[in-house]
Amino acid sequence: MSRIAAATDVFHAVSDPTRRVILDRLKMGTAPVHVLAEGLPMSRPAVSKHLRVLRDAHLVRERKEGRERVYELNPQPLRDVASWLEGYRSFWAQNLASLKAFVEAAEAEAKKK
Amino acid sequence: MSRIAAATDVFHAVSDPTRRVILDRLKMGTAPVHVLAEGLPMSRPAVSKHLRVLRDAHLVRERKEGRERVYELNPQPLRDVASWLEGYRSFWAQNLASLKAFVEAAEAEAKKK
DNA sequence: ACAACATATAACCAATCAGTTACCAGTCAA
DNA sequence: TTGACTGGTAACTGATTGGTTATATGTTGT
Numbered sequence: 042m043s044r045i046a047a048a049t050d051v052f053h054a055v056s057d058p059t060r061r062v063i064l065d066r067l068k069m070g071t072a073p074v075h076v077l078a079e080g081l082p083m084s085r086p087a088v089s090k091h092l093r094v095l096r097d098a099h100l101v102r103e104r105k106e107g108r109e110r111v112y113e114l115n116p117q118p119l120r121d122v123a124s125w126l127e128g129y130r131s132f133w134a135q136n137l138a139s140l141k142a143f144v145e146a147a148e149a150e151a152k153k154k
Numbered sequence: 155m156s157r158i159a160a161a162t163d164v165f166h167a168v169s170d171p172t173r174r175v176i177l178d179r180l181k182m183g184t185a186p187v188h189v190l191a192e193g194l195p196m197s198r199p200a201v202s203k204h205l206r207v208l209r210d211a212h213l214v215r216e217r218k219e220g221r222e223r224v225y226e227l228n229p230q231p232l233r234d235v236a237s238w239l240e241g242y243r244s245f246w247a248q249n250l251a252s253l254k255a256f257v258e259a260a261e262a263e264a265k266k267k
Numbered sequence: 268a269c270a271a272c273a274t275a276t277a278a279c280c281a282a283t284c285a286g287t288t289a290c291c292a293g294t295c296a297a
Numbered sequence: 298t299t300g301a302c303t304g305g306t307a308a309c310t311g312a313t314t315g316g317t318t319a320t321a322t323g324t325t326g327t
Contacts, residue, residue: 056169057315061238068241074274087316089275108273108324116245123243125174126236128181132229170285187304200286202305221294221303 051118054098060091073109164231167211173204180227
């Protein structure tokens with residue numbers, strides 16, 4: 042799997058609200074599937090499929106433990122997202138000024154008409 | 155639009171590689187649609203549709219300028235993503251230790267068999 | 268051995284997505 | 298005014314998604 046494909050998978054995995062809830066839950070500690078499914082408004086197989094997406098993106102790890110499968114958070118791939126975001130952080134500060142300039146330009150354009 | 159829905163839109167908008175390329179390009183400065191489409195392996199209407207998604211997520215602003223529509227980056231909504239990620243930053247450091255523990259537990263489980 | 272439990276997967280379905288081409292409206296330049 | 302340019306949108310299409318129920322496999326407790 043290429044570096045880019047891997048990053049894409051992480052962005053994709055994280056784009057679903059249900060999957061973010063699952064990740065948030067796993068910050069509290071490991072959990073088996075039926076526990077994760079408890080709080081979610083969908084069937085357990087649906088949760089299983091979300092977990093597969095998260096597993097494919099390496100955002101969770103799975104371990105068989107008796108008849109359960111315990112899932113653990115693996116936040117490492119989120120660093121790809123964070124580092125992409127980093128490229129925008131510097132823009133956040135300057136942005137109010139930018140918005141002002143943008144609005145003024147728009148006004149000038151409107152007036153020209 | 156609710157706060158949560160807005161955040162969801164941003165995650166969704168950013169999950170597409172093409173849209174990330176567009177945002178990356180806009181860091182260099184504003185650009186009209188045909189310029190943005192130049193470097194992308196798809197038709198101009200396809201780019202227009204991506205821009206609409208980005209606009210709906212308020213990640214870009216659009217201004218009519220003569221016959222062109224100039225797009226400008228608006229990174230503000232990315233802060234929602236950043237703040238969600240922030241909740242995971244503390245896990246990154248501790249994670250190598252966690253991985254070790256996880257592997258050892260898996261080994262113990264295997265041996266028990 | 269058997270019943271209940273835990274979970275993944277297959278098969279299916281409706282909705283959404285990302286692309287296409289065709290078309291229309293507005294703007295500019297000759 | 299006519300023709301070229303810019304770009305949004307509609308209509309369509311095939312692929313993907315996120316859910317479902319049904320089924321199969323392995324585990325535990327009795």
